[in-house]
Amino acid sequence: MTLVHDPPAFASPTDPPPPSLERIWTSKDSGPIQFVTPDGELTDLGAEYGVDRALAQTLYRDMARARRLDHEALALQRQGELGLWLQCWGQEAAQVGSVRALSPSDYVFPSYREHAAALVRGVTPGELLAQWRGVSHAGWDPGPYAFHLYSLVLGTQTLHATGYAMGSLLDGADDVVTVYFGDGAASQGDVNEAFNWSAAGNIPVLFICQNNQWAISTPTDVQFRAPVHQRAAGFGLRTFHVDGNDALATYAVTREAAAIVRRGEGPALVEAETFRMAGHSTSDDPSRYRTETDLATWQARDPLLRLETVLRSLDTRASYFSELEEELERLAVEVRRACRELPDPVLDQLFTHTYVDPHPLVDAERLAYRKFVELMSVED
Amino acid sequence: MTDIQEFALPDVGEGLTEAEVVGWHVAVGDAVAINDLLVDIETAKSVVELPSPYAGTVTALLVAEGATVPVGTPLISIGPAGAAPAEAAPPAEATVLVDEKPAVLVGPGPKDASPRRRRLGGVSLAGERLGDARAAAWPAAPRIRTFDPDPDAASAPVVGRETRTPVKGVRKVTAQAMSRSAFTAPHVTEWLSVDVTRTMEMVRKLRAAREWDGVRITPLLFVARAFLLAIRGFPGINASWDENPQEIVVKHYVNLGIATATPRGLIVPNIKDADTMSLRELAEALDRLVVTARAGRTQPAETSGGTATITNIGALGIDAGTPILNPGEAAILAFGAVRATPWAVDGAVAIRDVTQLAMSFDHRLVDGELGSHVLARTGQLLHDPGAAFLHV
Numbered sequence: 069m070t071l072v073h074d075p076p077a078f079a080s081p082t083d084p085p086p087p088s089l090e091r092i093w094t095s096k097d098s099g100p101i102q103f104v105t106p107d108g109e110l111t112d113l114g115a116e117y118g119v120d121r122a123l124a125q126t127l128y129r130d131m132a133r134a135r136r137l138d139h140e141a142l143a144l145q146r147q148g149e150l151g152l153w154l155q156c157w158g159q160e161a162a163q164v165g166s167v168r169a170l171s172p173s174d175y176v177f178p179s180y181r182e183h184a185a186a187l188v189r190g191v192t193p194g195e196l197l198a199q200w201r202g203v204s205h206a207g208w209d210p211g212p213y214a215f216h217l218y219s220l221v222l223g224t225q226t227l228h229a230t231g232y233a234m235g236s237l238l239d240g241a242d243d244v245v246t247v248y249f250g251d252g253a254a255s256q257g258d259v260n261e262a263f264n265w266s267a268a269g270n271i272p273v274l275f276i277c278q279n280n281q282w283a284i285s286t287p288t289d290v291q292f293r294a295p296v297h298q299r300a301a302g303f304g305l306r307t308f309h310v311d312g313n314d315a316l317a318t319y320a321v322t323r324e325a326a327a328i329v330r331r332g333e334g335p336a337l338v339e340a341e342t343f344r345m346a347g348h349s350t351s352d353d354p355s356r357y358r359t360e361t362d363l364a365t366w367q368a369r370d371p372l373l374r375l376e377t378v379l380r381s382l383d384t385r386a387s388y389f390s391e392l393e394e395e396l397e398r399l400a401v402e403v404r405r406a407c408r409e410l411p412d413p414v415l416d417q418l419f420t421h422t423y424v425d426p427h428p429l430v431d432a433e434r435l436a437y438r439k440f441v442e443l444m445s446v447e448d
Numbered sequence: 449m450t451d452i453q454e455f456a457l458p459d460v461g462e463g464l465t466e467a468e469v470v471g472w473h474v475a476v477g478d479a480v481a482i483n484d485l486l487v488d489i490e491t492a493k494s495v496v497e498l499p500s501p502y503a504g505t506v507t508a509l510l511v512a513e514g515a516t517v518p519v520g521t522p523l524i525s526i527g528p529a530g531a532a533p534a535e536a537a538p539p540a541e542a543t544v545l546v547d548e549k550p551a552v553l554v555g556p557g558p559k560d561a562s563p564r565r566r567r568l569g570g571v572s573l574a575g576e577r578l579g580d581a582r583a584a585a586w587p588a589a590p591r592i593r594t595f596d597p598d599p600d601a602a603s604a605p606v607v608g609r610e611t612r613t614p615v616k617g618v619r620k621v622t623a624q625a626m627s628r629s630a631f632t633a634p635h636v637t638e639w640l641s642v643d644v645t646r647t648m649e650m651v652r653k654l655r656a657a658r659e660w661d662g663v664r665i666t667p668l669l670f671v672a673r674a675f676l677l678a679i680r681g682f683p684g685i686n687a688s689w690d691e692n693p694q695e696i697v698v699k700h701y702v703n704l705g706i707a708t709a710t711p712r713g714l715i716v717p718n719i720k721d722a723d724t725m726s727l728r729e730l731a732e733a734l735d736r737l738v739v740t741a742r743a744g745r746t747q748p749a750e751t752s753g754g755t756a757t758i759t760n761i762g763a764l765g766i767d768a769g770t771p772i773l774n775p776g777e778a779a780i781l782a783f784g785a786v787r788a789t790p791w792a793v794d795g796a797v798a799i800r801d802v803t804q805l806a807m808s809f810d811h812r813l814v815d816g817e818l819g820s821h822v823l824a825r826t827g828q829l830l831h832d833p834g835a836a837f838l839h840v
Contacts, residue, residue, distance in 0.1 A: 143483045147501040148458025351461040353494030356748045404482070 089324050090306065100309045100341050103317040106369040108377025117320060121382055127168060127315040128375045129392055131160035134184030135372065136396045137193055140403040141183075141200070145350045149407050151202045156183045158313075158345030161371030162278045163248075164188060165318025166338065170246055170274075170326055173214055175236070177229040177247040180218040181278075181344075185248065189215040193399070194406030203410050223253035226262035226275065233266070233273045244329045246274040252283025254296045260303070266335040267304035274329050275300065275337040276322070278312060280344040281366075285357040297339040305337045312340025313371040316378070343369070452531065453502050454510070454522040457489070460496050467491045468516040468616060469523070476533045478506045486524055490616075502526045508534035514614055618713035629775045633689070633810040637770040638819060642827040643791055645801045650833050663728060664735040668706075668760050671783045671805075673730060673837060674829035675758060676702055676723050678822045685822045686755050687778045689812050696813045705757035705774055706734065708741040716774050717746045718754035727837070758783060768804040778814050779822065782806040803830075 089101055103114030110119070138157050145153040156163065163184035167176065178185060186196055191208050198207030199218060206217040219225035229247035236243045253259055254277055266273045277296045281288050292299075297307040306328050310321040318340055325336040343366035347354040379388070419434040457467055467489040474486055483499040490496075508525040511517050525534055615623060647670045654665045679686045679702055687698040704722035708715055717740070719725070719733045740746050757774045762785035771780040782805070789802035805827055809819040829837065 140483075143499040146458065146460055146496060146498050148456070148460075149501075151459075152462060351493060356494075359747055359749075 102311040130164040155346035161315035162312035162340035162342040165315040166322040169322035177225040189213040193403040223256035223259040251279040263303035273335040284348040300337040312342035637808040678825035705754035707759035717750040778810040
């Protein structure tokens, strides 16, 4: 299916346009950077930057595809086809805006909810769902996508990214190793070690914190006193704070942050304020700890509606939307088909995947396993 | 009929073994598309909506509303578009009464799903909303079933001259909480008859006062106020027994629970930090709590974290009772009816407004002396509500 393999349109590596967003956003007093208000109006800063129509269309399409995949996956979980699913609904702009601002070769370490970013990198729906269907520990080969496997251990990927970036530095590459994590993970020791280690070593890591306001059932005001971007600044990172439901602002901010890292000026962090619209997972009932008022507030800040308003105000062709709608229908069919067609794992493969090279103990165990299977089939 | 596909109850929550069918969104004969909502189920974790994995026509609903079935049980049959209802379907006259409106549960017939269509907590596939709208839309009237497709089903109807109602929802939670409380906390209940004439005068005075316009003034407000002041004097009553570390936890805040009858049953929402409120704030909080609860819109956070409770049984015309503690709390005060009663005043009999207070406490951590002090102080304040009563 070509629709899931479409070559992603990544940022052109031209210099970031002035003015510097880092200079504009200098103190903790100013709120997150915003280009487009929740009503779809350009802010002064947004107007100064201007809107690149092609970019806006790309980001909108990415977000719409992610949302459709997400909702299809939820339905598949409710139909018993997936064991578990962690929805990215509401966080599309934070993911799409940031990942599009990277170079395609910049290696990304996701957490476990970065489905929108994964789709942009070309990971297919089937690969994405395999882990959640329970047929594979991980669904894709990270190399070709420069997109690492999901990390379910909270925050651990920040250290993996920091180590990977050290390797990249030793290789003399100019990669911006990018790592996604959440507001809850930021309380973990691993994340704080990664901040300190990367800053002390001038290691080229770009940290993207999606602050979705809830660490499962713990709200941010219980989770921490100083926001993540302030804490990271304390470790010596260059930090940004952006409205993570504003795809255009997230893109511009991430681009500037990535440029800092690429120039060898050390690690940077973008804190994107967003909201997890669904539960933590399909096993979670958020109505037990969140109010409807909360949801209504964030529903009004929906990232897709906001960018759609911008696109319509730019007189985007109606065919853009209708073609996208058709593409989403095809995507939905593809998601359902790919999920149901995922092959069940063969136990024998377990022995193949344990070590790269042959290992006598594994060989012995494989032999014993095969004998057992043979025995059982004879008895049948 | 070979193209009929069955959709079986999935495990929607990592290791759940069963779920209750709360309500069908579709009826036999309905056309359904992929991902159309079929049914709401309630698991041990939450209520979730199940979307259709198939497109076609519903030929049979295989599980009745209210039944709890194991994971893997076929829920619904869906045939190709226009498929006839399954022959094995129970008779068409079998009905379930919901909101006193008959609606066909199984078998062909007119569809009237609207009264059964409830908006539920958790994730909505349509994406239009989330959160606990569930309470608001639950039917007010008891759901009476007259149809029993399977004598073994959990949902049993009128049998002979008995009605058997499955224990679930708020009733189940209430039953568990009451059993746990009654059989873990040794209860002591004390009574006190109080002449509350002056409190009732104050209620009338405030109701007439211009500066209290728009504030709902009730005798319960003054009982709450008196109880809070008594707790301030004897903080040891505002405590809980923590079994595991074997500790007594005294709370330096009072989240005052008010037992409230709601469409869903008994719930005990509480007023957070009620001890820091002025009388006016308390009155407003109390009014808000009651209105929200009666409308069925109480949020889960509002029923958790209570530290002491009042139950207003007088509103039902009752004089006194032995209330059972809200689990995790050490005291509950029952406020009886206020009656004009012959009462000895300065050596003569006068007609006074008299009520009975009954307070149960957890004898593990509250001795008779402390409990008596709290009840006596509450009564004393209601007997003689001074100016201090009006201010923090």
